Amino acid sequence: MKRLILMIAALVSCFSMSVSAQDTMPPAPYAYRQLDDPALEAKAQDLMETLRCLKCQSQSIADSDAPMAGDMRHQVRLRIAAGESPDAIRGWLMERYGDYVSYKPEISASTWPLFAVPMILVLLAGVILLRRLRNST
Missing domain, CATH: 1.10.8.640 (Cytochrome C biogenesis protein)
Known part of the structure; x- marks a missing residue:
């Protein structure tokens, strides 16, 4: 020990x-x-x-x-x-x-998701917001 x-x-x-x-x-x-x-x-x-x-x-x-x-x-x-x-x-x-x-x-093969994912999330949020606005009227 x-x-x-x-x-x-x-x-x-x-x-x-x-x-x-x-x-x-x-x-x-x-x-x-x-x-x-x-x-x-x-x-x-x-x-x-x-x-x-x-x-x-x-x-x-x-x-x-x-x-x-x-x-x-x-x-x-x-x-x-x-x-x-x-x-x-x-x-x-x-x-x-x-x-x-x-x-x-x-932007390369390993970094493109860092640029693409935020844009996809903004587009998705915009689509959800538009749908909610259309459904409420």
């Missing part, structure tokens, strides 16, 4: 050390530093405002102070500086993190 408790304590301490080590990593160079070219920085900023922070989930990566958002800002700025288009960068991030990372979702 003592051996089991010691093993569990060792695992917990190793896990807590690795988690705390992630927060002590220095930020990526472009996480908080802007690009030298104002036009490129404006393109990067526009893109960053349309990408969701995966840790905060209610902020864009431009507004978030989470380390992951800093890494994503760094990647966006590096790729913009290298000449990649914002659409290509968005595609790369969506491929890497999923559709959830974008505030501008695209």
Whole structure:
């Protein structure tokens, strides 16, 4: 029993050390530093405002102070500086993190119900409302 408790304590301490080590990593160079070219920085900023922070989930990566958002800002700025288009960068991030990372979702085979179901529900509510109005008169 003592051996089991010691093993569990060792695992917990190793896990807590690795988690705390992630927060002590220095930020990526472009996480908080802007690009030298104002036009490129404006393109990067526009893109960053349309990408969701995966840790905060209610902020864009431009507004978030989470380390992951800093890494994503760094990647966006590096790729913009290298000449990649914002659409290509968005595609790369969506491929890497999923559709959830974008505030501008695209209609695809997996997301079309998200767009179609609300429209169907509005149409159904309209039909029910029209029937009730006709029956009451």
